[in-house]
Amino acid sequence: MMAPITRTGRRSKGDRKFVGFRIATPKADAMDLIAKAEGYQYVSDWLSDLVDQRLANTNLHAIVQQEELPLRRLAS
Numbered sequence: 001m002m003a004p005i006t007r008t009g010r011r012s013k014g015d016r017k018f019v020g021f022r023i024a025t026p027k028a029d030a031m032d033l034i035a036k037a038e039g040y041q042y043v044s045d046w047l048s049d050l051v052d053q054r055l056a057n058t059n060l061h062a063i064v065q066q067e068e069l070p071l072r073r074l075a076s
Contacts, residue, residue, distance in 0.1 A: 031043050031047070
């Protein structure tokens, strides 16, 4: 009989995609201070919540998206 698997660490937050960027050190330090002051353990969780708020207040359907050019018809 096998022992039950005990999982350690953070619970899964579902399907994720990595989005990374570089920012000036003073700004990164400020982000860390703000995130900790607001009770976040990780800056990435704070940033994720900021993005969630922005997306919730943005009408994605109103954003004009460029259509693909009809190159196949022009090439024939």
